[in-house]
Amino acid sequence: MHISDLLAIDDLGLTLLAGDASREFHTVHITDLPEPGRYLVGGELVLSGLMWWHAPEDSARFVSALVESG
Numbered sequence: 001m002h003i004s005d006l007l008a009i010d011d012l013g014l015t016l017l018a019g020d021a022s023r024e025f026h027t028v029h030i031t032d033l034p035e036p037g038r039y040l041v042g043g044e045l046v047l048s049g050l051m052w053w054h055a056p057e058d059s060a061r062f063v064s065a066l067v068e069s070g
Contacts, residue, residue: 001024001025001026002021002022002023002024002025003016003019003020003021003022003023003025003045004021004022006045007021024043025043025044025045026043026044027043027044027045028044028045028046028047029044029045029046029047030046030047030048031046031047031048032048032049032050032051032052033052034052034058034061034062034065035061035062035065036062036065036066036069037065037066037068037069038069040066040069040070041069041070042069042070043070046066048062
């Protein structure tokens with residue numbers, strides 16, 4: 001599935017803020033870990049309830065873990 005497929009579902013009310021809507025993903029991973037990279041293999045769509053976020057620098061740590069794992 002591509003991210004654009006999810007964006008096309010009006011009932012979800014999603015807006016792409018960054019990234020490539022044509023990017024393909026194969027699985028969905030839901031996490032509230034601050035550094036979820038060790039559980040990812042690459043190609044996942046990662047969803048989070050943001051329980052790990054307390055300050056702006058937490059975002060950089062979380063996103064870096066995602067980027068490193070692909």
